[in-house]
Amino acid sequence: MEEKAAKRVVLVPVPAQGHLTAMMQLGKALYLKGFSITVAQTEFNHLSPSDDFPDFSAVTILGGLSETEFKNLGPVEFLIKLNVVCEESFKGCLGQLLQQHGNDVACVIYDEIMYFAEAAAMDFNLPSVIFSTMSATSFLCRSLMGRLNDNPLLDPLEEPGEEDKLIPELYPLRYKDLPTSAFAPLESSLKLYMKARDKRSASLVIINTSSCLESSSLEWMRQDLQAPIYPIGPLHMAASASFSLLEEGRSCIEWLNKQAESSVIYISLGSLAWMEHKDMVEMAWGLANSKQPFLWVIRPGSVPNPESLSEELNGIVSERGHIVKWAPQKEVLSHSAVGGFWSHCGWNSTVESISEGVPMICRPFSGDQKVTARYLERVWRIGIQLEGEELKRGDVERAVRMLMADEEGVMMKKRALCLKEKIEASARSGGSSHNSLNEFADFINAL
Known part of the structure; x- marks a missing residue:
């Protein structure tokens, strides 16, 4: 009898060290659970093969942006433009993968900031999953900041001396603790957060955190998104994966x-x-x-x-x-x-x-x-x-x-x-993160 092919998961990471590290750890964790992994990468910060990921396949999203454009635009504007230029090319990548692997392509998992991937997945009726490589609290802050163009939550940031005040809804955070960028004006960060929030129709959210660290923020996320939330981290404990864009000194x-x-x-x-x-x-x-x-x-x-x-x-x-x-x-x-x-x-x-x-x-x-x-x-x-x-x-x-x-x-x-x-304890068998990762794997297998 012919052996049934493994379900294939398509990963779409942000081309930056911290985001790539977490996404590759996720890929390793899913690979260890029997899934085939394809990484859809841009031409910027292109991944090199390594001993930790010999069985991963890769597709390149053409028409991306260069390192020069990253330096000229800054990270926030770069990401906004990257989402514009990558959508059509990624649709082509998905089309080719579906031709090669058919129904074995189970879903697209994309970094929350690479929201173009969700629109492309919808065109092929593929389920999409948001992966947050940051904390649940940061995800919640970005979501609240991106909710409205004229967001009263942000008013104190415009008033001298007000940025030190506590935010009642987000204690113990102060206004100056909100995730604004040192690389771009506030308006650019809000634009990115709004676009990411507006695109959300994903089946669920997985996040690289543990319930023992952020239980209240995770519960608030569940209420805010009205979608299943799976805290599956820290992923480096679930799947050790050596990956660095820079050469490590010994x-x-x-x-x-x-x-x-x-x-x-x-x-x-x-x-x-x-x-x-x-x-x-x-x-x-x-x-x-x-x-x-x-x-x-x-x-x-x-x-x-x-x-x-x-x-x-x-x-x-x-x-x-x-x-x-x-x-x-x-x-x-x-x-x-x-x-x-x-x-x-x-x-x-x-x-x-x-x-x-x-x-x-x-x-x-x-x-x-x-x-x-x-x-x-x-x-x-x-x-x-x-x-x-x-x-x-x-x-x-x-x-x-x-x-x-x-x-x-x-x-x-x-x-x-x-x-x-x-x-x-959360990462061990029977722990909350261990169970969440298993439940997420069950979700993919059921697709």
């Missing part, structure tokens, strides 16, 4: 092996954030003055004139620090020498840190990072947020010492380890 692991247990603060500000020269120098002096060993990721392009900065930093940090261009983050965070994480609070970085029981210093840069930083500090109470336009070395020194050496840091570590236990 020297940091050798350096960590020589450090005392829980003594090192790890610093990485993500794949997009940038810093002014003066802030980088203040940060370096604050780290040096804290007397704590530190591992610092300084990504190429993250600071202007890196050559002139390099000599200056080397003199400041050589005694206690180690600098790399990029690091294998999950391996670093799980290392016994690491006791704290200074982060931009991207969602992948946050759940990776929580999953290892590592408390954080929060320096959000843009978008959902601000929401996450506030939750780390005020809800989960495992983070210290450094606020203000400019960094000051004294503030940096105090934050590092508080996290790594003071009693408050000890308590944050205990709370972080408690959250780690809860997340591990």
Whole structure:
């Protein structure tokens, strides 16, 4: 008897490191459950084959945008234009997949920001699924912000001094914690959120979070969307998948092996954030003055004139620090020498840190990072947020010492380890995230 072909799932990721990482982890998790995986990728940030995804197939959505256009437009306007130029090409990709695989193509799973994929799926009567690679709270904020053109929720952002006020509906978030972009005017962010919300007719939503982290936000999402919500994260625990658009340096692991247990603060500000020269120098002096060993990721392009900065930093940090261009983050965070994480609070970085029981210093840069930083500090109470336009070395020194050496840091570590236990329980057999992933797999098999 001929063996029945596996159901095929088409993934449509945003072409950016954090979004791609979560989508590829989802693909790996579904592949391990017996599904065939096709990744529909744009010409921008094209995926390369790797040992972790040898059985994935890929199709390329032609007519996309270039890296030059990304730099000229900025991330928000780039994504809006990407949704316009990709829809017709993606319809062609889906048509070819259906010709090749017929009814075995079960559904399209798209990053919530790649909303063109839903319209294309509807043309072929294919079910579509929204995948949120960010937190449930951030999803909820974007949904509320995109609900109306003239949104009274946003009025305080236009009034000087009002941005520090709490939002009654979203406690403990302040108006300045809303996921607005550092790369674009508020109007552009709202345009993207409105378009993403207006396009929603997906069968359900899956999200890379756990009920133990965001139960109230998840319940609000269910009421707001009137659709099934499946919290299936953290996905890096369900399916370990090595994927990076940047080359990871291994020297940091050798350096960590020589450090005392829980003594090192790890610093990485993500794949997009940038810093002014003066802030980088203040940060370096604050780290040096804290007397704590530190591992610092300084990504190429993250600071202007890196050559002139390099000599200056080397003199400041050589005694206690180690600098790399990029690091294998999950391996670093799980290392016994690491006791704290200074982060931009991207969602992948946050759940990776929580999953290892590592408390954080929060320096959000843009978008959902601000929401996450506030939750780390005020809800989960495992983070210290450094606020203000400019960094000051004294503030940096105090934050590092508080996290790594003071009693408050000890308590944050205990709370972080408690959250780690809860997340591990949710990912184990019978846990909430484990069950949600199985229920989602059952949904695909029933299509």
